Amino acid sequence: MLLEDQRFIHEDLERLEQGISDRVLDDPRHIRDRLNRDHQISGFLDRIQQQSKRLLDIYNDTEGLRTKEIQSISTGDPFDEFYKQLNEIKDFHRRYPNEPVENLERAYKRKAPGEGESATAEIDNLFTGEEAYGRFLDLTTLHEDYLNLPGVQSRRITYLQYLNVFDQFTPPQCPIKRPEKTTDQYFSYVGRLADYLEGFLRRTRPLDDLDKMFSSFDHDFEQAWAAKKVPGWGEEAPTAGPAAPVTEGTGEGIWCPDCAKEFKNDNVYKNHLGGKKHIKAAETRAANDSTSKGTADGVANGTPTSRTSASSAAKDLKERAIAEREFRVRKLALTMETIRSDTRVNVERKQGMTERERQQELDALFADSADTSLRPSGGDDESDSSGDEKIYNPLKLPLAWDGKPIPYWLYKLHGLGVEFPCEICGNFVYMGRRAFDKHFNEARHIYGLKCLGITNTTLFREITGIEDALKLWDKITRDKKKEKTGGENVVQMEDAEGNVMPEKVYYDLQKQGLL
Numbered sequence: 001m002l003l004e005d006q007r008f009i010h011e012d013l014e015r016l017e018q019g020i021s022d023r024v025l026d027d028p029r030h031i032r033d034r035l036n037r038d039h040q041i042s043g044f045l046d047r048i049q050q051q052s053k054r055l056l057d058i059y060n061d062t063e064g065l066r067t068k069e070i071q072s073i074s075t076g077d078p079f080d081e082f083y084k085q086l087n088e089i090k091d092f093h094r095r096y097p098n099e100p101v102e103n104l105e106r107a108y109k110r111k112a113p114g115e116g117e118s119a120t121a122e123i124d125n126l127f128t129g130e131e132a133y134g135r136f137l138d139l140t141t142l143h144e145d146y147l148n149l150p151g152v153q154s155r156r157i158t159y160l161q162y163l164n165v166f167d168q169f170t171p172p173q174c175p176i177k178r179p180e181k182t183t184d185q186y187f188s189y190v191g192r193l194a195d196y197l198e199g200f201l202r203r204t205r206p207l208d209d210l211d212k213m214f215s216s217f218d219h220d221f222e223q224a225w226a227a228k229k230v231p232g233w234g235e236e237a238p239t240a241g242p243a244a245p246v247t248e249g250t251g252e253g254i255w256c257p258d259c260a261k262e263f264k265n266d267n268v269y270k271n272h273l274g275g276k277k278h279i280k281a282a283e284t285r286a287a288n289d290s291t292s293k294g295t296a297d298g299v300a301n302g303t304p305t306s307r308t309s310a311s312s313a314a315k316d317l318k319e320r321a322i323a324e325r326e327f328r329v330r331k332l333a334l335t336m337e338t339i340r341s342d343t344r345v346n347v348e349r350k351q352g353m354t355e356r357e358r359q360q361e362l363d364a365l366f367a368d369s370a371d372t373s374l375r376p377s378g379g380d381d382e383s384d385s386s387g388d389e390k391i392y393n394p395l396k397l398p399l400a401w402d403g404k405p406i407p408y409w410l411y412k413l414h415g416l417g418v419e420f421p422c423e424i425c426g427n428f429v430y431m432g433r434r435a436f437d438k439h440f441n442e443a444r445h446i447y448g449l450k451c452l453g454i455t456n457t458t459l460f461r462e463i464t465g466i467e468d469a470l471k472l473w474d475k476i477t478r479d480k481k482k483e484k485t486g487g488e489n490v491v492q493m494e495d496a497e498g499n500v501m502p503e504k505v506y507y508d509l510q511k512q513g514l515l
Contacts, residue, residue: 001085002058002066003073009055012104016044016051019108026110031133035204036123042206044108126203129362134204135401136343137336139166142196145189151176160351163344166193167333169326170232178232181322182315190325197332204339213335214328221327225320231330233323258282352413398431422464424448 020041028034061067073081093099123133130138143162146152155175157165165173169181180186202210224230253264256272258281263269272278333340350358397405398416411417420436421429425444430436439445440461449457452466454473463469493506495515509515 002069006055006058006066009051009058012051013048013055015104015108016048019110020044022110031135032123035126035133035206038206039123045207131200132346134200135339136346137163137200137339139163139193139196142166142189142193145192149176149180149186149189150183151180160344160347163340163347167330169330174232182318187318187322187325190322190329194325194328194332197329197336201332201336217328217331218324220331221324224327225323230323230327232326233319258285420464423466424452424464424469 023037023041026037028037058066127133128138130136130140139162140159143159143166146162146166147156152175168174169176176186198210198214221230225233228234253262254266254269255262256269256278259272259278263272353361391399391404393399393405395405395408395411397408397411400406414432414434416432418433419429419431420433421427422436422439422445425439425448428444430439446457449460449469452469452473454460454469456476459476460469460472463472491503492500493503494500495506495509501509506515
């Protein structure tokens with residue numbers, strides 16, 4: 001019965017739209033509830049697309065079944081067709097007596113917390129404890145993989161440093177050279193990093209059009225790769241071949257062409273000839289010479305080098321795949337710059353905490369989310385009273401990310417009770433040493449220095465008074481002028497060999513008898 005299916009799909013679409021509008025009007029306070037709402041809306045939108053596609057197929061009626069059903073109803077005795085369909089329905093329920101009936105009104109209606117809605121369990125499974133429901137990144141496993149890469153093992157960095165450089169793939173931030181990037185281990189690492197960032201973005205932004213964003217990344221990469229402007233994957237500088245001249249040291253000692261090393265002593269040179277390092281270097285050099293000679297003979301004779309071209313093509317494809325993943329990681333990291341900075345701050349904060357305090361914070365996060373999900377919605381009056389509820393904060397402590405005062409021990413640890421006024425910033429008061437040290441690089445302090453006529457702001461750290469800053473700037477300008485005039489008026493002297501030097505140096509060397 002296609003007409004009944006058509007009516008059911010129309011009802012389903014209307015119920016879905018009503019369910020989406022009910023959830024859009026809701027504004028949960030906790031991040032877990034917001035993510036749960038967004039993922040539910042995303043699921044409803046996907047179902048709307050599926051049902052709309054199915055409804056269009058029914059309206060197109062490519063097989064003519066809908067037209068045939070309409071003709072069977074409109075022609076002949078209507079009661080015969082009615083009783084025929086009624087008997088079919090009774091026969092279906094006689095064969096399947098326990099078939100459940102789908103109630104669309106209850107399927108998409110927002111359930112109260114006491115009705116047993118457990119959709120938030122899916123959100124709990126989407127994120128790890130370190131991610132805190134999408135507020136921070138969890139790159140601990142990828143950090144361990146990064147430390148085990150070839151070329152990085154000698155330069156181990158901390159997790160906090162890794163958060164700053166995980167999207168940097170060019171020297172000096174990345175010690176991995178281009179030949180080492182073509183290994184399977186590095187290819188797997190970059191792929192897992194790109195997949196994690198892409199998956200994190202899909203989990204935290206279910207309502208955004210991420211496919212369009214990712215396709216734009218691919219388009220930008222195609223243009224950059226065609227123009228050879230991908231960072232770290234441009235044209236390599238031509239390397240010298242076997243026929244290029246090789247320097248043989250200073251020419252004072254004995255040169256070993258296999259090891260490319262100069263020896264000052266003849267005995268040392270003879271002893272190193274029997275070493276494993278020299279033998280291995282000699283074998284490698286002989287193999288390279290034979291390979292280059294065979295290639296040159298093949299080119300001279302006009303023989304095809306299909307194996308070499310195939311290997312170079314495979315190498316180009318692998319380099320392109322690696323460069324594409326690196327390019328995507330850069331774009332994704334730029335998109336999540338705010339989450340990245342929050343992760344750095346969170347890691348710094350947790351490094352000053354004990355394991356017990358970390359566990360208590362995690363338990364408090366889950367308990368807070370559980371209380372939020374179980375709190376009954378008792379109408380507008382109750383929501384207004386909960387929104388206007390005052391937080392007990394007699395010590396006037398700063399508020400944390402959850403809107404509650406931070407612990408007093410943390411307040412004392414960071415020295416947030418100490419005031420640091422800055423006259424250059426308009427007598428603005430900074431609470432705590434950390435905020436005070438940070439403000440010297442901020443726009444407010446730099447603008448205040450520029451208003452005083454000071455251009456070089458790097459030399460004025462820890463200076464907050466206007467009078468002190470002006471005195472220092474006057475001293476710097478006087479020293480620069482004195483140095484400039486002193487350099488212009490210096491008397492030059494020349495010795496018998498033609499060496500030019502200042503007058504003072506000349507007389508000092510003359511007194512010592514060195515001229």
